[in-house]
Amino acid sequence: MIRITRKVEFSAAHFYHNPNFSAEENRRVFGKCNNPHGHGHNYVLEVTVAGEPDPETGMVLDLKELKDILQREVVERMDHRHLNYEVPELAGKIPTCENIAAVIWQLLDPQIKQGKLDRVRLYESPDLFADCVANGQAATGGHA
Amino acid sequence: MKISLSRRYRFAASHRLHNAKFTAEENRRLYGKCNSPYGHGHNYVVEVTLTGPVDPATGMIANLGELDPFVEREVVEVFDHKYLNEEVAEFQNRVPTTENVAREIFRRLKPFPAAHLERVRIEETSKNSFEFCG
Numbered sequence: 001m002i003r004i005t006r007k008v009e010f011s012a013a014h015f016y017h018n019p020n021f022s023a024e025e026n027r028r029v030f031g032k033c034n035n036p037h038g039h040g041h042n043y044v045l046e047v048t049v050a051g052e053p054d055p056e057t058g059m060v061l062d063l064k065e066l067k068d069i070l071q072r073e074v075v076e077r078m079d080h081r082h083l084n085y086e087v088p089e090l091a092g093k094i095p096t097c098e099n100i101a102a103v104i105w106q107l108l109d110p111q112i113k114q115g116k117l118d119r120v121r122l123y124e125s126p127d128l129f130a131d132c133v134a135n136g137q138a139a140t141g142g143h144a
Numbered sequence: 145m146k147i148s149l150s151r152r153y154r155f156a157a158s159h160r161l162h163n164a165k166f167t168a169e170e171n172r173r174l175y176g177k178c179n180s181p182y183g184h185g186h187n188y189v190v191e192v193t194l195t196g197p198v199d200p201a202t203g204m205i206a207n208l209g210e211l212d213p214f215v216e217r218e219v220v221e222v223f224d225h226k227y228l229n230e231e232v233a234e235f236q237n238r239v240p241t242t243e244n245v246a247r248e249i250f251r252r253l254k255p256f257p258a259a260h261l262e263r264v265r266i267e268e269t270s271k272n273s274f275e276f277c278g
Binding site: 029093096099102109128132133 | 146148149150152193202204205207208
């Protein structure tokens with residue numbers, strides 16, 4: 001099996017706020033991330049697809065196709081948007097790295113027709129990232 | 145699909161790879177430059193990976209407001225700007241290779257109460273890394 005990975009970046013705003021918490025609880029649980037004016041990140045997304053290379057093309061999945069899928073499903077939805085207000089898939093969820101990565105997995109999984117979606121890694125900053133991996137797949141290390 | 149959260153921390157420390165059971169010649173042959181008697185140092189990067197349910201109320205596997213001070217206390221304060229061979233108890237009788245450092249850091253972080261410690265991965269330099277999953 002071969003794994004191929006494509007990287008893409010998007011910039012977005014968010015803040016963390018749970019309407020079921022008091023203002024005090026929100027500040028205590030979410031700290032600076034609770035600032036109602038929001039703040040932003042340059043997110044870096046790495047998407048890995050696993051499979052056997054097609055004997056005719058030598059490719060697991062044409063990286064151009066993966067690039068187009070990432071552009072359509074992720075960048076157009078999230079780039080230069082406010083994740084709390086402008087991404088319906090995140091409505092009602094706190095837009096943490098974990099939740100955004102899970103939404104990206106749900107968006108991409110049905111679009112990958114050749115090979116299988118193996119890992120979604122979303123960096124909020126170089127020092128913080130969430131991984132979604134296929135069931136039964138051990139989380140793999142490695143830093144871009 | 146399984147979700148994990150990873151956070152990277154840094155510390156700078158010196159060490160010397162030397163085993164008192166070996167002869168001076170054996171130590172030099174085995175550890176090479178790392179056996180230099182005065183020690184040498186690295187900028188270590190510690191990547192901590194946690195798994196567990198994402199709390200729907202917070203959207204989080206673990207709150208960095210809890211994880212950061214825990215790692216700071218258990219690892220950074222213990223290792224940063226120290227000579228590992230002499231100033232970290234674990235390495236007074238164990239060679240402070242990054243394999244052993246990874247295992248010690250895993251042991252120190254395992255009790256983190258809010259999530260499951262899945263992996264500790266350490267970059268000793270930008271060219272090598274070591275992982276321990278328990």
